[in-house]
Amino acid sequence: MAELLQFVFSGLTVGAIYALVALGFTLIYNASDIINFAQGEFVMLGGMTTVFMALAGVPLPLAALIAIIVTTGVGLALHRFAIEPARGASSVALIMITIGASVFLRGVAQVVFDKRFHSLPPLFGADSIQFGGAAILPQSLVVLAGATVIVILLWLFVERTLLGKAVIATAANRLAARLIGVDTRRIVDFSFAVSAAIGAIAGILITPITLTSYDVGTLLALKGFAAAMLGGIGSPLGAVVGGLLIGMIEALSAGYLSSSYKDAVAFLIILVVLVAMPQGLFGRVKVERV
Amino acid sequence: MLSIENVKSAYGRIEVLHGVTLHVDAGEIVTLIGANGAGKTTLMHAISGVQPITDGAIRFAGERIEKRPAHKRVAFGISQVPEGRQVFAPLSVMDNLKLGAWSCRDADLEPALARVCALFPMLDAILETPAGALSGGQQQMLAIGRALMAKPRLLLLDEPSMGLAPNLVDQLLTVIRALRDDSLTILLVEQNARAALAIADRAYVLETGRVTLSGPAAEIQADRRVREAYLGI
Known part of the structure; x- marks a missing residue:
């Protein structure tokens, strides 16, 4: 029982990060039909920039803030200088651009930072809390709380603000959005910026637990993508549920089967979803009135 | 003109x-x-x-x-009511109308809203309904109302x-x-x-x-x- 609780908790923690990555995918996909495979690099940039700022003597909270701003800038630049000039190209071509951007960012990180693993001090110390026989890291609670706050803020933004509605409108019908005077390019800019910021925050939160290095983005992007697929691509609720499920399944299979299969689980789930239910758990079934 | x-x-x-x-x-x-x-x-x-x-x-x-x-x-x-209405299906009638005024969103929306509701009384009763659930006729009225919101x-x-x-x-x-x-x-x-x-x-x-x-x-x-x-x- 204590063992199960332990697995569930580590599953939820890493699942929350997958959920944030999946939310990043969802935001950009809804605004532009692009799957942004550089999403994992946003997570890496958040963690790595904070680490190196802290090493340079910048106080940790300020270092984290700078990392979020830098990553947001990178997200905006990715849209402005790589995606936007290719406007009108097919979705597949645009997705390949994001894969290119992901390789590029990893390369730059290797040069600007280094190739070693780095960590950050946890926010509330490293002494684990005993709960029902399981040992819980305080940083796990920080990750879960951070993810919850982000999800609530996003939900409020979409429900309560006109800009949020404009994002939904752009996702639902881009032509109509342009015809009512929404500058849809700005909306896509905005989604790239927010996705990058969310990625950076995820990277900063998880680094004290899982460490970070220049190439952590690849696997995180794939797991986040699996989460988005499982939840139904385009559904924010699906992204959150999918992320938590993938984290949980991963932790349980690592615990009860073998930890060497841990990373295979996400790929297995992608395959099963694609074959058995391509629309995912909360995916939209397109119904249109004519 | x-x-x-x-x-x-x-x-x-x-x-x-x-x-x-x-x-x-x-x-x-x-x-x-x-x-x-x-x-x-x-x-x-x-x-x-x-x-x-x-x-x-x-x-x-x-x-x-x-x-x-x-x-x-x-x-x-210049406002356009596009072919096939193209309302924002997941958003409510009210949100569709508010978004119609996106280009003048800093102004007070109430007079424009009141004008559209007076022109299409049938919309007034269904302001909270998602636009995707409306009938074709209602969607057409909404599409015109949305375009009018931009004055x-x-x-x-x-x-x-x-x-x-x-x-x-x-x-x-x-x-x-x-x-x-x-x-x-x-x-x-x-x-x-x-x-x-x-x-x-x-x-x-x-x-x-x-x-x-x-x-x-x-x-x-x-x-x-x-x-x-x-x-x-």
Whole structure:
């Protein structure tokens, strides 16, 4: 029982990060039909920039803030200088651009930072809390709380603000959005910026637990993508549920089967979803009135 | 008010507008009739700036606008009700209307909202319903209401009668006339030539990307070729 609780908790923690990555995918996909495979690099940039700022003597909270701003800038630049000039190209071509951007960012990180693993001090110390026989890291609670706050803020933004509605409108019908005077390019800019910021925050939160290095983005992007697929691509609720499920399944299979299969689980789930239910758990079934 | 001079437009290498020239004066209802594929929707998209033009000029209120992005044209006074209504299905009727005022979102929305609800009382009762759940007629009224929220000077209507029951078409025509009487200028694209000619002041006939006939609506209605090709008489 204590063992199960332990697995569930580590599953939820890493699942929350997958959920944030999946939310990043969802935001950009809804605004532009692009799957942004550089999403994992946003997570890496958040963690790595904070680490190196802290090493340079910048106080940790300020270092984290700078990392979020830098990553947001990178997200905006990715849209402005790589995606936007290719406007009108097919979705597949645009997705390949994001894969290119992901390789590029990893390369730059290797040069600007280094190739070693780095960590950050946890926010509330490293002494684990005993709960029902399981040992819980305080940083796990920080990750879960951070993810919850982000999800609530996003939900409020979409429900309560006109800009949020404009994002939904752009996702639902881009032509109509342009015809009512929404500058849809700005909306896509905005989604790239927010996705990058969310990625950076995820990277900063998880680094004290899982460490970070220049190439952590690849696997995180794939797991986040699996989460988005499982939840139904385009559904924010699906992204959150999918992320938590993938984290949980991963932790349980690592615990009860073998930890060497841990990373295979996400790929297995992608395959099963694609074959058995391509629309995912909360995916939209397109119904249109004519 | 609106003048289009020798406008050409293409999808890839296929040119669909081969130099269209027409004008709409302030306070007029001008209709553009033509068969499927004649280029009517392409022309409407070109006026709104969501379809690039390869040649020609578009003037509105004395200014060249063909290089302006779509959102600036809305702010400048040109609103379009697109073909097939294109309401924002997941959003409520209210949110659709509020978004219609996106180009003047800093202003007070209440007067514009009240005006639209007075024009379409049927919308007033369903403000919280998602637009995707409305009937075709309700969606059409919403699409027009949404376009009006931007306080346009020129309203472009693309096939508003498509798929509507005959009594709804009559209601729609009444609304369009009322809007003109309220000093709005209207460019109306229709396949339903009979309905369009009944309320228009002037008409243009568009065939395979060219204007082949133009004149006062009554004259066009009496034209032998139009009667055969578009009115089925």
